[in-house]
Amino acid sequence: MIEVYDLQKHFASGFIKKKYKSAVQSVSFSIEKGETLGLVGESGCGKTTVGRMLLRLIEPTAGRIVFDGLDITSLKHAEMRKLRPRMQMIFQDPESSLNPRMKIGESIAEPFRLGLGGRCSRSEIRNQVQELVDIVGLNREHVNRYPYQLSGGQNQRVVLARILAINPEFIVADEPTAALDVSVQAQILRLIMDLKSEFGLTMLFISHDMEVVRHMSDRIAVMDKGRIVEIKSSKDS
Ligand SMILES: Nc1ncnc2c1ncn2[C@@H]1O[C@H](COP(=O)(O)OP(=O)(O)OP(=O)(O)O)[C@@H](O)[C@H]1O
Numbered sequence: 259m260i261e262v263y264d265l266q267k268h269f270a271s272g273f274i275k276k277k278y279k280s281a282v283q284s285v286s287f288s289i290e291k292g293e294t295l296g297l298v299g300e301s302g303c304g305k306t307t308v309g310r311m312l313l314r315l316i317e318p319t320a321g322r323i324v325f326d327g328l329d330i331t332s333l334k335h336a337e338m339r340k341l342r343p344r345m346q347m348i349f350q351d352p353e354s355s356l357n358p359r360m361k362i363g364e365s366i367a368e369p370f371r372l373g374l375g376g377r378c379s380r381s382e383i384r385n386q387v388q389e390l391v392d393i394v395g396l397n398r399e400h401v402n403r404y405p406y407q408l409s410g411g412q413n414q415r416v417v418l419a420r421i422l423a424i425n426p427e428f429i430v431a432d433e434p435t436a437a438l439d440v441s442v443q444a445q446i447l448r449l450i451m452d453l454k455s456e457f458g459l460t461m462l463f464i465s466h467d468m469e470v471v472r473h474m475s476d477r478i479a480v481m482d483k484g485r486i487v488e489i490k491s492s493k494d495s
């Protein structure tokens with residue numbers, strides 16, 4: 259589903275004298291359809307940078323990314339836009355991916371209104387939103403609230419509902435529970451696992467927590483200072 263060859267990212271710093279800092283150096287891996295690859299490593303080792311490059315949210319300095327047989331490394335923005343719905347990212351902080359001025363129900367309905375899941379009538383959209391609200395374990399009353407009126411865990415459920423509305427094949431989950439209360443972390447992880455298997459998703463699951471990564475992944479890639487130092491089955495670790 260995803261193949262990555264020799265991916266690199268150097269960030270420029272300094273305005274007068276340009277300096278380059280290498281955040282990711284020569285990372286290669288692949289993820290099979292339906293598989294979860296865990297990406298684990300210390301803070302600052304380059305995990306988020308890898309995740310964002312996979313979806314071309316930031317541009318790689320070098321290397322190649324192949325998505326479902328298609329080399330997307332140098333796709334133009336317009337072509338990338340067409341592909342975007344097939345690849346989605348879950349961020350640590352759910353509020354950052356929700357529009358604060360949109361009611362929860364509107365946020366979940368938006369992908370349908372934009373026609374991402376095919377054309378739908380208003381009543382069809384309403385039914386789909388209700389169904390998604392149930393699937394992610396939200397309450398129907400939440401639909402009329404704003405993100406600031408929900409807890410972090412509830413907002414992460416909204417993010418998941420929205421992503422399901424977009425119906426992607428590949429997901430990058432970047433520390434999706436790190437900002438949540440410990441008591442709800444396990445629930446959200448469980449939900450991600452369930453949705454993953456129910457909808458046959460392929461996933462890159464990023465965390466600095468080896469326990470969590472082992473629990474969530476089929477294979478684990480260990481990163482250190484911008485490199486993958488080991489890829490192993492989660493059963494062997
Ligand atoms: N936009 C940027 N400009 C300059 N440097 C950056 C930028 N984004 C990341 N970096 C640097 O690249 C390195 C890798 O950062 P990255 O966010 O990928 O790490 P991470 O493994 O996700 O860390 P964490 O576990 O803390 O989220 C860090 O040294 C960081 O400071």
Ligand SMILES: [Mg+2]
Nearest residue numbers: 305306307432
């Ligand atoms: Mg990160």
